Structures are given as C-alpha cells and as structure tokens.
Amino acid sequence: MAVATPSFESAPAGVPERSYFASVGAVFEHFWLLYIRTWRGNVIGNFATPTLFLLAMGVGLGSYVDKGSGVGMGIPYLQFLAPALLVSTIMQGAVFEATFPVMAGFRWVRRFHAMHATPITPAAVVGGFIGWLAVHATLVGAIFALVIVVFGAARSVGVILVIPVATLTALAFATPIAAFMAGQRDTNAFNSIWRFGVTPLFLFSGTFFPIERLPEVIRPLAWLLPLWHGADLGRALALGTVGDDPFRHLAHVMILSTVAVLGIVWMLRTFRRQLEGAR
Amino acid sequence: MGSGGRFSLGTANGGSIKSPMTDTLDTAAPAAPTASAAPAQAPLISARGLTKRFAAFTAVDAIDFDVAQGESFGFLGPNGAGKTSTMRMIGCVSPVTEGKLSILGLDPTTDGPRIRGRLGVVPQEDSLDTELSVRDNLVIYGRYFGLNRAEATRRAVELLDFVQLGERAKDKVEPLSGGMRRRLTIARALINDPSILLLDEPTTGLDPQARHLLWERLYRLKQRGVTLVLTTHYMDEAEQLCDRLVVMDKAKIVAEGSPRSLIERYSSREVTELRFPAGVQETLGAELEGLGDRIDRLPDRVLVYSEDGEAVAAQVHARGLVAETMLVRRSSLEDVFLRLTGRTLVD
Ligand SMILES: Nc1ncnc2c1ncn2[C@@H]1O[C@H](COP(=O)(O)OP(=O)(O)OP(=O)(O)O)[C@@H](O)[C@H]1O
Ligand SMILES: [Mg+2]
Numbered sequence: 359m360a361v362a363t364p365s366f367e368s369a370p371a372g373v374p375e376r377s378y379f380a381s382v383g384a385v386f387e388h389f390w391l392l393y394i395r396t397w398r399g400n401v402i403g404n405f406a407t408p409t410l411f412l413l414a415m416g417v418g419l420g421s422y423v424d425k426g427s428g429v430g431m432g433i434p435y436l437q438f439l440a441p442a443l444l445v446s447t448i449m450q451g452a453v454f455e456a457t458f459p460v461m462a463g464f465r466w467v468r469r470f471h472a473m474h475a476t477p478i479t480p481a482a483v484v485g486g487f488i489g490w491l492a493v494h495a496t497l498v499g500a501i502f503a504l505v506i507v508v509f510g511a512a513r514s515v516g517v518i519l520v521i522p523v524a525t526l527t528a529l530a531f532a533t534p535i536a537a538f539m540a541g542q543r544d545t546n547a548f549n550s551i552w553r554f555g556v557t558p559l560f561l562f563s564g565t566f567f568p569i570e571r572l573p574e575v576i577r578p579l580a581w582l583l584p585l586w587h588g589a590d591l592g593r594a595l596a597l598g599t600v601g602d603d604p605f606r607h608l609a610h611v612m613i614l615s616t617v618a619v620l621g622i623v624w625m626l627r628t629f630r631r632q633l634e635g636a637r
Numbered sequence: 638m639g640s641g642g643r644f645s646l647g648t649a650n651g652g653s654i655k656s657p658m659t660d661t662l663d664t665a666a667p668a669a670p671t672a673s674a675a676p677a678q679a680p681l682i683s684a685r686g687l688t689k690r691f692a693a694f695t696a697v698d699a700i701d702f703d704v705a706q707g708e709s710f711g712f713l714g715p716n717g718a719g720k721t722s723t724m725r726m727i728g729c730v731s732p733v734t735e736g737k738l739s740i741l742g743l744d745p746t747t748d749g750p751r752i753r754g755r756l757g758v759v760p761q762e763d764s765l766d767t768e769l770s771v772r773d774n775l776v777i778y779g780r781y782f783g784l785n786r787a788e789a790t791r792r793a794v795e796l797l798d799f800v801q802l803g804e805r806a807k808d809k810v811e812p813l814s815g816g817m818r819r820r821l822t823i824a825r826a827l828i829n830d831p832s833i834l835l836l837d838e839p840t841t842g843l844d845p846q847a848r849h850l851l852w853e854r855l856y857r858l859k860q861r862g863v864t865l866v867l868t869t870h871y872m873d874e875a876e877q878l879c880d881r882l883v884v885m886d887k888a889k890i891v892a893e894g895s896p897r898s899l900i901e902r903y904s905s906r907e908v909t910e911l912r913f914p915a916g917v918q919e920t921l922g923a924e925l926e927g928l929g930d931r932i933d934r935l936p937d938r939v940l941v942y943s944e945d946g947e948a949v950a951a952q953v954h955a956r957g958l959v960a961e962t963m964l965v966r967r968s969s970l971e972d973v974f975l976r977l978t979g980r981t982l983v984d
Contacts, residue, residue, distance in 0.1 A: 376750070376783050384780045391777060392768055468764035474730050475758040476781035476829075477750040634731055635691075 378485065381478050385486020386493070388469065389459075393494065404498045408505040411443055412436065415566070416511060429568060433513065433597065440511040441596035442565040442589035444502045445524045448495050449585055452528030453556055455491055456536035457548045463487075464540055464632050471633065480630040488533065488622060495528035496521060513597050520592040527588030530614045533621025540628040559585040564593075587613050679742065680705050681833060681864055682727060686736035689722045696722040698888035699736060704833075709865040713875045713970060714885035715980065720868035721761050723885075724837045727866065728760075729753050741832060754782060757826030761837040761868075763818055765810045765825070772797065772806040775825050782829040789828065796824040800854060816847030823854065834858065836867040840874060852877055872970035884970075886978045896970055903976045904968040905930050907946035911939045911953065911960040924958055933975060940975075942968070 393400060420435030429438040463470040473483055499521040506512050535551060542548075562572070563585035569577060580586045591610040594600045600607050680703035689697040697719040704710040712720045725731035726738060729749035738745055740752045766774050772793050779789025797803045800820035805813065813821065819839060826834060839855070840848040855878060859865055869875050875882050876896045884892040884899070892899055909929065913921070918939060925932055929943035943949045946965035953960065975981055 376754075380783060381781075384777075384783075387780055388766075388777050391773060392766075395769065467767055468762060469766050471730075471760070471762075472764035472766070472778070473781060475728060475753065475756075475760065475764075476778065477754040477783070478781050479750055 376477050378479075378482060381482035382485035382489060385473060385478060385483055386489045388473070389487065389490035390493075401501070404501040405505060407447060408444070408502040411447070412440060412505065412509050412511060415439055415443070416509065431568075431597070436509065436511045437513045437597070438568075438593070439566065440506045440509070441517060441520045441592040444499060444506065444520050445527050445588040445592040446560050446563065446565045446585055447502060448499045448524035448528050449531050449588065450556055450560065451498055452491055452495050452532040453535055453551070455494060456532035457539050457551065458545075460487075460536045460539040461542060461545065461548075465543070470629070474633045480633045481626060483633070484622070484625050484629050487536070488529065488625070491532050491536075492525055492529060495525045495532075499524040516595045516598050519595040523588055523592040523595060526611070526614050526618065527585065527592075530584055530588070530617040530621065533618055533625055535621075537621060537624035537628045540625070540632050559583055564589050584614070584617060681708075681741055682710075682866065683739045684736065685738075687723070687726065687733065687738055688735035689719070689726060689731065690734045695888050697726070700883075700885075700888075700890045702883055702890065702893070704864060704866055707862050707864055709859050709878055709880045710867075711875045711879035711882035712866075712868040712885050713870065713872065713879075713882050713974070714868070715870055715974075715978075717887075718885040719888045720885060721837055724761075724835055724866070724868055728756060728758050728835055754829065755832045757829065757831030757834040759819070759822050759826050759834070759836040759839055761841075763822060765818060765821060767810045769810065770806070771802060771808055771810060771813070771821060774810060774821065775828055778825050779828045784828070792828055793824075796827055797821075799827075800824045801850070814847075816843045816850070819843060819847070819851060820854070823851070827858075831863070833864045833866060836865065838868055838870070840869070840871070848874070872974070875970055884974060884977060886974075886980075891977045892973065899970060899973045900968050902973075904972040905942035906944045906968055907942075907949075908966055908968050908972055909941040909943065909946045909949040909953070910962075910964040910966065911941065911958075912937065912962045913939070913959075914961050921958070924956060928952055935975075935981070940972070942972070 416436035416439050420439065423429065423435040429435055431438065470483055474480065502524075503512075503517050503521055506517055539547065563569075563583045564580065565585075569580045569586060569590075572580075587610040591600075591607050591614075594602075594607055682702075682704040684700060684702050686699045686701065687697060688695065688699050700719075700723070702710075712718075712723060714720050722731065726733050726745070727740060729740070729745040729752050733745065741755055743752050745752055766777070769777065772790075775793035775796060776786065776789045779792060780786070784792070794803070794806070797806050800823055802817060802821055802824065805817070810818065810821065823834075823836075823839070826836075836855070840851050843851065852874070855865065855867075859878070865878065867874075867878060869878075879896060881893070881895050882899070883890045892903065894902065918934070921939075925939065925941075929941040929949045931942045933940040933942070941949050950963055950965055953963065971981065
C-alpha cells in the first residue's frame with residue numbers, strides 16, 4: 359500500500375520567535391472563524407434585538423412617557439432611551455462572550471489549551487481574545503446605531519460616538535468576568551453573574567429612566583454602578599450635552615478605562631494560571 | 638502524484654528522511670550559539686532531576702532521561718504515575734518545578750514558544766475545536782505556527798489524506814468517532830512539520846481496529862525520521878512503537894531500556910499462567926514451590942516464570958495439580974511491570 363507520507367520540505371529548520379501581534383492576530387482569527395461560520399444568524403440577531411427593544415420600549419412605552427411628564431430634558435423618550443440601550447445591550451453581549459466561551463475554551467472544547475501547545479503564549483491568548491471581544495462589541499454596536507438612525511431616534515451625529523463608548527463599557531465588564539470565569543469549574547457562577555449582576559444593572563443604571571428619579575439617598579450609588587458610567591456618557595454624546603459637565607464625562611472615561619485595564623491584568627494572571635497549571 | 642514545487646509529497650519509502658543535523662533547532666539568527674553549536678549527536682530531549690510538584694504533592698520526582706534524534710521513546714506506567722505531568726513539561730506548557738530540562742538544545746523556561754514551534758502535540762484530552770470543520774481545525778492550527786493561509790490549507794489537505802480523513806474535510810468535528818478524532822489530532826500535530834511528536838496515550842479508549850490503524854500511521858512517521866515520545870499504559874503499544882522506554886511508577890522511573898532488554902532483565906523468556914477453580918488457589922502452598930524460576934500469585938491466577946513454559950506445564954501435570962486453565966505465553970512488559978512494582982499495569 360503506497361500511502362503518501364507528508365513531507366514539508368519548505369519548513370524552516372528552526373522557527374524564530376513570532377511577534378506578539380502575529381500571535382494575537384491568529385487567536386483573533388480563530389474567534390472570527392467561529393463567528394462567520396454562523397454569521398447569518400448572528401447578524402440577524404444583531405439587528406433584531408435593537409429593533410424589538412426600540413419598538414417595545416422606545417415607541418410603545420415611549421408614547422406613554424411622552425404623554426405624561428416625559429424624561430424631563432425636553433426630548434422624546436425614544437431619543438433618551440436609544441443611546442443608553444445601545445451601551446447596555448453591547449455590555450450584555452460582551453458579558454455573555456466572557457462567560458460561556460471562556461469556560462468552553464478552558465474546559466469543554468479546550469481551544470485555549472490547543473493554542474498554548476503552539477508558539478502562542480498565554481498573553482497572546484488574552485490579547486487575541488480581548489481583540490475579538492472589542493471587534494465583536496464594535497460590530498454589534500454599529501449595527502445597533504444603524505437601527506437607531508433608521509428609527510429616527512438619533513438626535514445628532516454624536517450617535518456614532520456612542521459605539522466606542524459601548525465598546526469601552528463592554529471591555530470594562532467582560533475582562534474581569536472573563537478573568538473570573540477562567541477559574542470556574544461549573545456554570546453556577548454564570549447564573550449568579552446574570553441574576554445578581556447584569557440584570558439589576560440593566561434595570562437601574564439609568565438606561566430606562568434618569569438616575570435622578572431614584573431616591574436622593576441611593577443616587578450617589580450610581581457612581582459605583584459601572585454600567586451607569588457608560589450609559590450616561592453615551593447618552594450625553596448622542597444628545598450633544600457633554601459640554602454641560604465635561605468633568606463628569608471625563609471621569610466616566612477614566613473609570614471605565616481603569617476597570618478595563620485592571621480586568622486585563624487580572625485576565626493575564628488567571629489565563630496563565632489555567633494554561634500552565636491545569637491538566 | 639506531483640512531487641515538484643516547494644511542497645513535495647514523499648512516498649512511504651521514498652520520502653525524504655531528514656539528516657540528523659536538520660532537526661536541532663537552528664535558526665537563521667546568528668545570535669543563538671547554544672542551538673547551532675550543539676553537536677549532532679546531542680540528545681533532542683534531556684532531563685536531569687526533572688521534578689514537578691503541585692503544592693506539596695510530587696507528581697514527577699527527580700527523573701533522568703535522554704531522547705535521541707529519530708528515536709521512538711515511551712513512558713509506560715499506570716494511572717497517576719506522572720506521565721502526563723512529564724509530557725506537559727516537555728511540551729513547554731507546564732513549568733518545571735526543579736531540575737534541568739533541555740529540548741532541542743533550548744531551555745523551556747526561557748524559550749518555550751520557540752521550542753513549541755518545533756513540537757507536535759497530541760494531548761491526552763482532546764482539544765479539537767468541535768465547532769469548526771475538520772479542515773478548519775488544521776488550518777487555524779497552522780496559523781498558530783505562522784503559516785500563511787494558502788500553505789496551511791495545502792498542508793491540511795495532505796495531512797487529512799495521510800490520516801485517511803480526506804473525505805471528512807468539510808464535516809464538523811462533533812460527529813467524528815473517537816478514533817477519527819485521535820487521527821485528526823495527529824494530523825493537526827503534524828501541521829508544523831515537527832521535529833518531535835509528543836503523544837499522550839494516543840490510543841486509549843479506541844477499539845483494536847482503530848488502534849492498529851493509528852499505530853500503522855505512527856510507524857510510518859517513525860520511519861520518516863520523526864522523533865516520537867509517547868506515553869501509554871498498554872504494554873503491546875509500548876512493544877509495538879517504542880525503541881526504548883522507561884517504566885514509571887509513583888512519580889519515579891523504575892526501569893529503562895528497550896522492550897526486549899527490559900523483558901530479558903526483569904522477566905524470564907516464558908510465562909505459564911495457571912487459573913484454579915474458585916477457592917483452590919488459596920489452599921496451594923508447597924505444591925507450587927519450585928516450579929519454574931519464580932512464581933507470582935495474583936488474586937485470580939498464578940504466574941510461573943521460566944525459560945521453558947511447556948516444561949513447567951508438564952511439571953504441573955506431574956505434580957497432579959489440576960488447573961482450570963493453563964496458558965503458556967512469551968513474557969511481556971506487563972510481567973516486567975509486575976516484577977518491578979508488584980502491581981498490574983491496567984487496573
Ligand atoms: N494540575 C494538577 N494539580 C494537582 N495535581 C495534579 C495536577 N495534574 C496532575 N496531578 C496529580 O499528579 C499525579 C500524576 O498525574 P499525571 O496526570 O501526570 O499521571 P499520568 O501518569 O498521566 O496518569 P494517567 O495514566 O491517568 O493519565 C496524579 O496523582 C494527579 O492527581
Ligand atoms: Mg496521563
């Protein structure tokens with residue numbers, strides 16, 4: 359039986375160490391490949407979510423709100439809701455990407471372990487995965503922004519700036535959660551994160567109603583809610599009101615960036631520990 | 638089949654066997670004197686006092702071994718012996734706790750990624766991407782080694798033929814059988830044309846037919862000059878594939894040599910296995926004494942080691958012992974293991 363044995367004569371005798379960015383690119387490519395494999399369903403979902411939300415909440419609920427006392431800024435509820443909803447939807451998507459796919463990567467599919475058996479370092483795994491999170495968030499955010507424009511819910515071109523705000527908010531959430539999920543052995547934590555973290559934040563971070571409507575005593579707590587920073591900043595950019603209180607918005611950026619950076623540092627630790635310590 | 642071009646396809650016998658020189662890591666960079674100055678006969682892998690601890694638990698306890706270019710080297714041992722822990726250190730994914738380890742003349746602590754670039758790894762636990770197609774699994778893996786898409790795809794097609802999965806290229810990994818997945822993992826491990834192939838229990842859990850197909854493919858790679866390092870707890874696998882092996886037990890190496898030399902050293906030529914009806918074995922004492930060179934009493938049978946198993950069988954008859962079954966066979970690594978550790982290999 360003459361079976362061909364592969365022989366790659368072009369292979370170099372030695373492999374020089376690859377640049378960090380080339381490695382990050384390969385990791386990114388893996389996740390991109392997983393995404394485009396089902397891109398139709400993904401993109402349809404990415405359009406459907408904002409459409410449904412804006413219809414139900416913005417148009418439906420909004421008509422009641424606008425007939426009543428309104429949101430108090432002299433703008434329709436739809437325009438008030440849309441940018442903050444963009445930010446919090448993108449945040450939720452990123453949290454999801456930071457839970458199941460991370461656990462799968464370490465425990466079920468083990469694709470992170472497969473990567474680490476090659477010249478890819480744990481730091482490159484982290485870099486590529488974060489790159490994927492950011493690109494994915496930006497992509498979904500852009501689709502959301504498009505839907506906002508179609509709904510006539512964009513007050514200014516500032517809506518474009520909401521997209522990077524959403525991406526930054528997404529990273530501030532996804533990186534610490536990914537770092538945490540890396541060490542988890544089962545999905546119990548996932549349920550807790552959703553029930554006690556994401557859902558309450560989604561409801562109380564000033565997305566659906568101004569934080570000023572909360573009782574005076576608990577209002578300062580908003581500063582502790584990471585989503586509020588993104589929602590408030592995104593809304594101000596969309597409405598063109600950033601200039602009214604520039605320091606507050608600068609603080610938003612600083613706080614979100616700090617959390618994201620800390621999340622990345624934590625990820626570098628837990629991803630390395632998983633890859634080098636686990637079986 | 639065309640053999641022209643940069644990427645040529647060797648045949649089973651006419652394939653290019655690499656010269657011993659080409660496999661020591663020898664980069665173009667002149668600033669790597671340690672690698673290029675290594676003599677041709679230096680071992681590809683060398684471990685001295687290699688130790689792995691998990692907290693207070695010692696999984697690998699100061700083991701020494703060398704693996705030469707083109708050799709097929711095995712770690713044989715029962716569950717928990719420390720085989721995977723050792724393989725993961727060689728694979729540069731698990732830091733060495735203590736001792737010295739050198740692979741392709743490089744130190745895993747400082748040169749892990751470069752070494753990994755020259756290794757092919759078949760891990761004990763599958764890490765195929767079940768959500769991607771068979772071919773995409775190989776292509777993306779090639780990308781991790783810096784191959785461009787076209788080259789990675791070309792190699793993927795060829796390797797899938799090599800492991801007889803060409804027809805499944807577009808299928809998902811999910812529905813593949815265990816044996817197919819193992820073959821796919823081997824194909825994936827070959828995408829970078831590795832100098833050393835690390836196989837951690839390549840055939841555990843496979844049916845005999847799947848195992849033989851896999852052995853045949855591995856044997857072909859061995860003929861081509863690929864250095865194989867494998868772990869197994871199947872003695873027949875070790876006998877089939879390994880030029881040389883170490884027997885591991887409880888984190889330590891307890892013996893080292895070729896399968897044949899190990900059998901010669903630690904066992905006799907033949908073994909006579911006696912099974913007695915329930916309850917009878919316990920009553921036998923002096924009746925068994927003096928049979929063969931040595932006797933091992935296992936819970937379910939008695940093993941008699943000798944140069945001539947038939948002669949022992951005749952002796953058994955002459956003594957009037959009635960065994961339920963009596964079997965004369967050649968001595969195997971299983972017997973070596975039993976002799977060395979007092980336990981059977983597969984429990
Ligand atoms: N990450 C880890 N943390 C703690 N202990 C570990 C870890 N990995 C392995 N061990 C322990 O080290 C010992 C050796 O394990 P190892 O996986 O190396 O054995 P093995 O020879 O490969 O066994 P098997 O045949 O079952 O695969 C075992 O007792 C195991 O429980
Ligand atoms: Mg093992």
